[in-house]
Amino acid sequence: MSDTRSSRSAARDDVPEGQRWSALMAKAQAGDKAAYVRLLGEISPYLRSLARRYVPTQDATEDAVQDILLTIHGIRHTYDPRLPFGPWLVTIAKRRLINRLRQHTRMVAHEVALEDDAVTFADDEVNLPDRKIHYLDVRKAVGELPDGQRQAVVLLKLREMSLKEASEASGQSIGALKVSCHRAIKALQRILEPSRKR
């Protein structure tokens, strides 16, 4: 369990480019930015291949790689250049990946899958298919409306005129048209959908 034994076992577990990466990290610790960028660039593919074993999608893999790189950056002072680089790197990477996996498992355990996507609200009515209304029923219902309301709904809703155009065509004021149209819609709802809650 001594450092020597630890170093020996670490050397056995070292990554292929371990010695070069160790030298690059030593330079990075001394403030050599180019060496640091080169090191992070070189270890990224290795981390990506490691991450693919733990996370399912490409996006998740890239997130995991970035998480490991950020962790390395935060604790790069813990690397001792006299010891192999591989065990240090692999320990950080695996612990971060396992942590990620654990978080994912925890999150999935708290999620509830919706079994029926069509049902979105608890109220029964909103989950029923829309009832189709025949145009003849609409025409008949419009015919039953008082004159002012009928004129307003025909001009504004059926002929799709603007309030100004409808006002000029009917001789009613804009305010009166708005009120008549609102009342007409309510009356049509009562005639066409008598069971609907209001």
Add this chain to the structure above:
Amino acid sequence: MATTDELIAKLGADAHAIQPLRPPMIRVGLWLLAAFAIVSGLVLSHGLRPDLIDEFSRPAVVIEWLASLSTGLLAAVATFHVSIPGRSVRWALLPVPAVMLWLATLGVGCLNDWLRYGADGLEVGLSVGCFETIVFTSVPLGLTLLLMVRHAGPVCPGPTILLGALSVAAFSAAGLSLFHHLNSSLMVLISHGIGVAFVMLTGWASSGALFRWIGLKPL
């Protein structure tokens, strides 16, 4: 979100020179100095117990006290090693023999009390003062240690805190033995045991929050 190449460029731009950590054994030494100062302050503030010399003339008591000190020392060594990525996790086993010896000496103490005084020698009870002292002494010791191993947050928070808590609780118990007297070994076993276990479990359960608070997020 930035691409990995963009992130590397940002990290590279932020890569100022840093001082690598000192070797773990040197850092253990520094923490022991801090621990010695805190526990000494506590002992001096309470005053040594009057029967200290008589009590420590008994080999069993000395062995028990040395076992608690060894537990604190070896757990500290283990803490500083496991907190560094790439070190063998077997360091975590280092304090096990000392813990076993500590528990064994307390167990032998209970047996002796029973043989000497019969059932009267096995006074059962938890000394609340004893428990509180272990817990409250562990706070400054633990915070000092937490600050020194805060880099373990993102990689090895649980084992680091567990071993660290064992170390601080063992040192607190060793300091406590110098100024606090308990009637029976069983009371010592219960009070010290519950105190140490409480510190360890609280530390373990709150390791994530502690590291987040101290500065490095375990995520």
